[in-house]
Amino acid sequence: MTDTTGLVTRAEYCVVAVAECFRGDGERLANPIGTIPMIGGRLARASFEPDLVMTDGEATLVAGPRPVGETTEPKVIEAWNPYRSMFDIVWSGRRHVMMGASQLDRFGNQNFAFVGPWDRPKAQLLGFRGAPGNTIQNTTSYWIPAHSPKVFVPQVDVVSGVGYDRAAELGPEASRFHEIRRVVTDLGVLDFETPEHSMRLRSVHPGITVDEVVEATGFDLVVGDDVEVTRDPTPDELAIIRDVVDPTGLREREVPNP
């Protein structure tokens, strides 16, 4: 039996906050990219969102709450999903992806392509990958493991993922499938549930102050009078995280406990 009376770690709050992003998604492809996002997505499916569909990161859709990282647990394959099928899912809108970002602005414009000039970047990063298609065709959330003014910038160098101001300029038809739902970081949770869809502080993780988040953000965050504290995992959720989905503790390596 897992001892759930011990302290909940920062990484575990991040995992729960990620899982909450997928609440209500039903029978959709939950496609969290990264260690804590994958743990969070699998937690959501193993608890309150059982109909979620998930990939093995390659060419199949797999059942069951498999552990992240190296594992000898057999895969239960539900379906074949080569890259070509993945685009069919994305473009038909039956997906919620959680991506990373090297830069994010207050409207959720994202950059992970490169930093600096177009023809001779200071730092070549991932390229546009699937970000333009993801953001304009299906629900997108972001995971930022180290919240800092270097990531949360007034203006991104390149718009790879489309934010709310750019989407609004396109008009209601072209932007009707655009949704940036949440941004989860090591400090708290952000969303865009404001009149002009600018970024708002939704909750801080226990032990983090609102001022710390504001200081770590390079633009003016919308901060209400009553910022919530990220909820605790239930004992059942904690057991799923610690015993089933991440028994080797990879989450603690991505976000070390302070």
Added chain:
Amino acid sequence: MGDKRITEDDVVAELADGMTIGIGGWGSRRKPMSLVRAIARSSLTDLTLVSYGGPDVGLLCATGKLRRVVYAFVSLDSIPLEPHFRVARQSGAVSTLELDEGMFLLGLQAAAWRVPFLPTRVGLGSDLVARQPEIRTVTSPYDDAEELVAAPALTLDAALIHMHRGDLGGNGQYLNVDPYFDDLFCMAAEKRFMSVERIVATDDLLAGGALQTLHINRLMTDGIVEAPFGAHFTECVPDYGRDEAFQQEYAATAKSPEAWAAWQAQYLDCGGHDDYRTVVGLR
């Protein structure tokens, strides 16, 4: 059915300076590396490379073969960023057409179907469209009048792919989990060359896998090269996995021109694919 067998050098002889060449596979998976190395050793120059990029892009950047890269990512998978491509980009040595992964697929499909573009919502609002005049929009002629991106056809002078098995006539079979977009690369190209791990008799192909694995038919290919370990050091499961140690060594050479020169002398200047197999110990 004719015999389409040729060598890596024959493939290079079909290519010319300034050509636009598409390379199949994905990242550091099932890349036609014996063909890529043959290009790297050749005098070809000024090429445009169209690729779901892996070490094919990095190697041809490092050997100065490329003028332009058309890409959505360039990754070694277990090493997320291709270091030789980064060096080339950050020094301004290559120009780029930046694409979304899915827009890339539509570009190949458009070229294969011989239409100038395919409409999509992908790219709207992003800098792919806002900052690249090569990518334009189109207005739906129907009542919705919606503005969409016209993903431009990626028409290729030549395509290079690597499959697990093939026959003399140029039919090809993949045995891993994903066909990638190798068929589209071939159909988008004027000249189409396929390397394979092994050439087998046509009626032996189905002994290796289900009907659906016969993904490349001979209408798609002009030449077939038998190249065991032809995808090394990229992944070619089930025949062999990625050679991670070798890939790390390759990636580390981006740190200094001296390290790169030593790698080039050992693994490129050693000769053709048979010599490479001997040097690396691939038997």
